[in-house]
Amino acid sequence: xxxxxxxxxxxxxxxxxxxxxxxxxxxxxxxxxxxxxxxxxxxxxxxxxxxxxxxxxxxxxxxxxxxxxxxxxxxxxxxxxxxxxxxxxxxxxxxxxxxxxxxxxxxxxxxxxxxxxxxxxxxxxxxxxxxxxxxxxxxxxxxxxxxxxxxxxxxxxxxxxxxxxxxxxxxxxxxxxxxxxxxxxxxxxxxxxxxxxxxxxxxxxxxxxxxxxxxxxxxxxxxxxx
Amino acid sequence: xxxxxxxxxxxxxxxxxxxxxxxxxxxxxxxxxxxxxxxxxxxxxxxxxxxxxxxxxxxxxxxxxxxxxxxxxxxxxxxxxxxxxxxxxxxxxxxxxxxxxxxxxxxxxxxxxxxxxxxxxxxxxxxxxxxxxxxxxxxxxxxxxxxxxxxxxxxxxxxxxxxxxxxxxxxxxxxxxxxxxxxxxxxxxxxxxxxxxxxxxxxxxxxxxxxxxxxxxxxxxxxxxxxxxxxxxxxxxxxxxxxxxxxxxxxxxxxxxxxxxxxxxxxxxxxxxxxxxxxxxxxxxxxxxxxxxxxxxxxxxxxxxxxxxxxxxxxxxxxxxxxxxxxxxxxxxxxxxxxxxxxxxxxxxxxxxxxxxxxxxxxxxxxxxxxxxxxxxxxxxxxxxxxxxxxxxxxxxxxxxxxxxxxxxxxxxxxxxxxxxxxxxxxxxxxxxxxxxxxxxxxxxxxxxx
Numbered sequence: 001x002x003x004x005x006x007x008x009x010x011x012x013x014x015x016x017x018x019x020x021x022x023x024x025x026x027x028x029x030x031x032x033x034x035x036x037x038x039x040x041x042x043x044x045x046x047x048x049x050x051x052x053x054x055x056x057x058x059x060x061x062x063x064x065x066x067x068x069x070x071x072x073x074x075x076x077x078x079x080x081x082x083x084x085x086x087x088x089x090x091x092x093x094x095x096x097x098x099x100x101x102x103x104x105x106x107x108x109x110x111x112x113x114x115x116x117x118x119x120x121x122x123x124x125x126x127x128x129x130x131x132x133x134x135x136x137x138x139x140x141x142x143x144x145x146x147x148x149x150x151x152x153x154x155x156x157x158x159x160x161x162x163x164x165x166x167x168x169x170x171x172x173x174x175x176x177x178x179x180x181x182x183x184x185x186x187x188x189x190x191x192x193x194x195x196x197x198x199x200x201x202x203x204x205x206x207x208x209x210x211x212x213x214x215x216x217x218x219x220x221x222x223x224x225x226x
Numbered sequence: 227x228x229x230x231x232x233x234x235x236x237x238x239x240x241x242x243x244x245x246x247x248x249x250x251x252x253x254x255x256x257x258x259x260x261x262x263x264x265x266x267x268x269x270x271x272x273x274x275x276x277x278x279x280x281x282x283x284x285x286x287x288x289x290x291x292x293x294x295x296x297x298x299x300x301x302x303x304x305x306x307x308x309x310x311x312x313x314x315x316x317x318x319x320x321x322x323x324x325x326x327x328x329x330x331x332x333x334x335x336x337x338x339x340x341x342x343x344x345x346x347x348x349x350x351x352x353x354x355x356x357x358x359x360x361x362x363x364x365x366x367x368x369x370x371x372x373x374x375x376x377x378x379x380x381x382x383x384x385x386x387x388x389x390x391x392x393x394x395x396x397x398x399x400x401x402x403x404x405x406x407x408x409x410x411x412x413x414x415x416x417x418x419x420x421x422x423x424x425x426x427x428x429x430x431x432x433x434x435x436x437x438x439x440x441x442x443x444x445x446x447x448x449x450x451x452x453x454x455x456x457x458x459x460x461x462x463x464x465x466x467x468x469x470x471x472x473x474x475x476x477x478x479x480x481x482x483x484x485x486x487x488x489x490x491x492x493x494x495x496x497x498x499x500x501x502x503x504x505x506x507x508x509x510x511x512x513x514x515x516x517x518x519x520x521x522x523x524x525x526x527x528x529x530x531x532x533x534x535x536x537x538x539x540x541x542x543x544x545x546x547x548x549x550x551x552x553x554x555x556x557x558x559x560x561x562x563x564x565x566x567x568x569x570x571x572x573x574x575x576x577x578x579x580x581x582x583x584x585x586x587x588x589x590x591x592x593x594x595x596x597x598x599x600x601x602x603x604x605x606x607x608x609x610x611x612x613x614x615x616x617x618x619x620x621x622x623x624x625x626x627x628x629x630x631x632x633x634x635x636x637x638x639x640x641x642x643x644x645x646x647x648x649x650x651x652x653x654x655x656x657x658x659x660x661x662x663x664x665x666x667x668x669x670x671x672x673x674x675x676x
Contacts, residue, residue, distance in 0.1 A: 045385075047392070054308035056393070058385055058573075098397065101383045103470075103508070200504045200540075207499070217512045224506045226387050226573040 013037055015051060018093045019069065024153050028075045028123065030062055031086060033095065036070040042134035043105025043127040043195075043223070048072060050085055051094035057082050060126040060197065060223065061100065064133025070097070073126040073153065104195070104223040111135035115189055119206050121145040121179060121198030124225050125153055128197065132158065145179025145202065148172075180205045188213070197223040229255040230264035234281060235272025237465065238424050239304050241375035242324050243270050244366035246303070251367055253331045261289075265297065266334070270304035271314075273394050275567055279310060286317045299334060303327070305394035307571040323396075324380070325358040362401050372419045372648030373618060376409050377401060378445070379425030383434075384468060386495075387506045388535060390571035391426055398427060398434050403445050410449055414458050419616050419650055420630075423464040429471040443475035446486055453485025459650055461487040461616070461632055466533070468493070469509040472517045474524075481524040488525050489633045492517060493533035497552025498545035501538055506573070511552065518556050529559040529604070529633030536593060537566040537586030539577045546589050550596055557600040559635065560661070563593050598660045605635065605658035612668060613637070615653050617646040629653075636662040643667075 022030040031048075040046075042065050049056035059072035076083045089095070104127060106116065111131075118128040118140055125144050132140065143164045146152060149172035152165050166182045167173030175182040183206055188194075194210055196203045203222050210220055229250050233243040246268065247257060258264050267289050272278040282302065289300050301320035314321050320333050358380050368374050381396045382389075406423070413421055423445075425431065431442040440448070449462055462485055467476075469492060480486040492514075496502050499511055521528055534549060553561070565586040568575040615629040615637050627639040627646055637653065639646075646667075653665035 054312055055571075056308075101385065101392075101397070200500070204500045204503055207503075217510045222503060222508075224387075224503055226506060226577075 012096075014096050014098055015094045016070070016097055018089050018091055018095060020091060021087065021089060022071075024073075025150050028073065028151065028153065029087060030071045030073055030153075031089070031095070033070040033072075033097070035068050036061075036063075036097075038100060040065055040100035041105040042130040044100035044102045045104075045127075045223075046072070046097050046099035046101065048086075049096035049098075050082075050089070051096060053085065055082055056096070056098075058101070058226075060104075060124075060225075061130050062126040064130055067133060073123045073129075075123045102223070104197070104221060106131055106135065106138075106195075108135070110193075111138045114139065115192045116140040117188060117192055117194045118142045119145075119179065119183070119194060119196045119198075119202075121202040122151065122225075123153070124198030124202075124223075126197070127223060128195065129154060129157065131195075143179060143182060145198070146173075180209060183209050188215075190214075192219065194220045195223075196220065198225055200224050200226075227255050227266065228258040228264045229266035229268065230258055230261040232269045232285065233304075234270060234278040235274060235305060237375050237422060238377065238380075238426070239270045239272060240369070241366070241377050241424050242304065242327075242361075244368055244375070245324075245327060245361060245364045246270070246330070247367035247369075248364055249327055249330050253334070266299050266301070268301040268303070271302055271306050271310070273305045273307045273310065273390055273569065273571070275564075275569070282310075282314075283317075286314075290317060301330075301333075305391065307390055307394055307569075309570050324361050326361075327364060328360045358399050359401070362405060368413075370648075372417065372616070373422075374413050374418050374420070375422045375424050376406060376413070377425065378406050378423045378428060378464075379431050382426040383430070384427060384470070384508070385506060385573070387504065387573040388495075388538060388566065388569070390569045393571045395426065398430055400432050400434055400439055403432070403440050403448065406445065407448055407452060410462070411452055411456075414452075414456055414460050417458075417648075419460050419648065420618075421460060421462050423462065425464075426466070427468045427471065428464045429467040429473070429476060433471070441475075442471075443473060443479050446476065446479045447483075450479060450483025450486050453483055456485075460485055463487045463489060463491075463634075465491045466493055467491070469507070469514050469517055474520050477517075477520045477524045480528075487632050487634075488528040489531065490521055490525070490528055491531040491533075492521075494552065494556070495533060495535050496538065496541065496545070497549035498541070499548075501541050501545050501549075504540050505535075505538060514552075515555075527633070529631075529635065530556065531560040531562070531634070532556070532558050533562045533564070534593065535564050535566045536589040537579075537581040539566070539574055539579050539581070541566075541581055541589075550593065553593060553596045553600070557604070558597060559601055559604055559633065561593070561597045563590055563597070565590050602658060602660045605660075605663055608635075608655045608663060609658050611655055612652055613655055613663075613665070614650055615665070616650050617648065631663075638662060638664050640664070640666050 016033040020032040045058050045060045047056050048059050062073040063071040074086050076087050128142055145166045147169045149167045149170055165173040166175045166179040168178050196206050233239050271282045300318045302314050302318045303322050379400045381398045382391045383398045429442045432439040613631050617627050617629040619628045621628050621638050626642050629637045652668040654668055655663050655665050657664045
């Protein structure tokens, strides 16, 4: 039994050493890696594998395009196959990264002039943190739907007047209730572009609300978490 | 020394198999269709559905039994999921990615030296495509003298949740346009009449090169320009495009050149917005509708084909009705309708699929009936008309010659004529059925050139 391996791919630049597991809540953590060896646009995602394991998963990049570390935001799935293994990783362990992939994101010229509303559920905030860190001067509002206010990941990084926390199971959010409930009561400038990221049910409900408000489908950009 | 090659799955695998044949024949192997007399047995696997993977397991079990009686080397390539690869390593003697095809002769010579443990230690999970260009340099052993497939791109970056291709073929890599044009030119000069540009997302062509390569519309334009000056009649198709990257430019170019076939295969997958979101298709029904409107406006004679999955996770009767409504709106000439089956490696494999097999069968049947109505309506409009057809086969029942129109509608002639095989002919359509036409021969087009 054999297979041919080119010497060039034996030491593979796809592998990264874990620098830190930065715990954000009991279930959620940021996997901190060395600076990306590829250029990416804020909003894109990567494929992440663990050395020696044949499975991989896709994660939006949580860090900014110019940051010194590549980060992804991970919520551990109870009894899941992959995320518990990720959580057990230690500094120095190897992970395999491929990418970047996807077109979800904002072009630099649009970031300067556009008006943006980011709508995220849970860890769907990841691409928006990347965008905000990449374009700190951008005109944006971030609406973040969570169950508990403790899930407001790295909230201190956003200006208070730009970050709306919708907390459905405690009363510590900017809005106490589901994100979609907040969205129904909002008015937005007609030229606004909306970026939605999270589970498909939230995305679909938010999409319907925005369409009912008269926004064109081309103004609404979606990234499904799966 | 003889080899036997089994190709499963799509046209991409068929195209790859032509290059595998070329490599094996370059080192003295002779192809045989009889696996009993082969010393080298290979398969190009397909991971899109479970059935072809089951076939790989059944076949390798049989081949390994034969090893007790004769010396054999077995190999597998094609679309292989990481999980299947682990298992194949135990069963096949050789396993390689298409990008490593150039090294196949060395693999056969060195058989038994490198171990799978070494492979596991160093190889990334996701296939890497740095060396795919070497595979494209291999001149294929074309299986036909009049129809050919030309790969223009390999891999997929789209991550549709039902599909595992990003994990089996790696990320999108475009083949240099100069090579593509050369291969098309060579084929046309050899008398080929039907050329299909292949890729997982052909209309993403060039995007991975960050401006250093032409885009898909420009690639088509260059082929169109060559067609205009070649003096030959041929049809160039492409499959599959993704609605996300489909632009009006592409459709305008097709309209401008005769050699760019007026047939578009545009996978829709579902007519329901919610299901499309769940599938991570990244296009809306509005976007799909605009593309079809452009096709109808700029290519009024074009036929329209699609792919649809029924019974995907979260598809209820209401969502399915939206797909029926879309079928009625777009009036496809052909739809490849698949019942959803979860594929290990794809994201949706981890989700509960609440749609029963009975419901999937029922939806498949109901959608097929809708398709039949539209297909027949279109076919009936052709009765009495003169249509150009590429003769490419023989009807199994009648023994008469068969062919395809430029729009890829099946046509049956009223007699058999071996001399017509691979020729473009003019026929008069005499009757229409659900998915085919009957015709009588009028004339063989530009026979002197063929």
